Amino acid sequence: MSRLATTSSAETNGVLVEVQSRYAEEESLPMTRRFVFEYTITITNNSSEVVQLQSRHWIITDGLGDVEEVKGPGVVGEQPVLSPGEGFRYSSGAVLQTERGMMHGTYQMHRADGAQFDATVAPFLLERPHSLN
Numbered sequence: 001m002s003r004l005a006t007t008s009s010a011e012t013n014g015v016l017v018e019v020q021s022r023y024a025e026e027e028s029l030p031m032t033r034r035f036v037f038e039y040t041i042t043i044t045n046n047s048s049e050v051v052q053l054q055s056r057h058w059i060i061t062d063g064l065g066d067v068e069e070v071k072g073p074g075v076v077g078e079q080p081v082l083s084p085g086e087g088f089r090y091s092s093g094a095v096l097q098t099e100r101g102m103m104h105g106t107y108q109m110h111r112a113d114g115a116q117f118d119a120t121v122a123p124f125l126l127e128r129p130h131s132l133n
Helices: none
Strands: 007-012 015-023 035-045 049-064 067-073 087-096 100-111 116-127
Touching: 015 100, 015 116, 035 100, 035 116, 049 087, 049 116, 087 100
Parallel strands: none
Antiparallel strands: 007 015, 007 116, 015 035, 035 087, 049 067, 049 100, 100 116
16 A cells, blocks of 8 residues: 555546545544544546536455445435536545555446446545554
């Protein structure tokens, strides 16, 4: 995991997904092995067609290699529709039992013509500052 950054960027079929993560020290309780991370995601439609985010699929791996998968409709209770050139930004979080981990995943996107594709969320690091590699 040491080569990952707390940011990532990937574009799939003209849909750009950018991520920035940070350690939420104010919500974490290291003595009880509760490490809270926040991430902000910006989705930009660089294609020439309208797209809608239908669902998400996250793969979260902690520092011990334990994996949790999260699937569900939309993001933060929304299924945003993005016209060409439009963007959508939201923030969410993850709680780990280790001070380091990583996330990656996909968003299932639907186009107005009925076509579907998975927009990639490139892997990004969840890291408590000054944690060991």
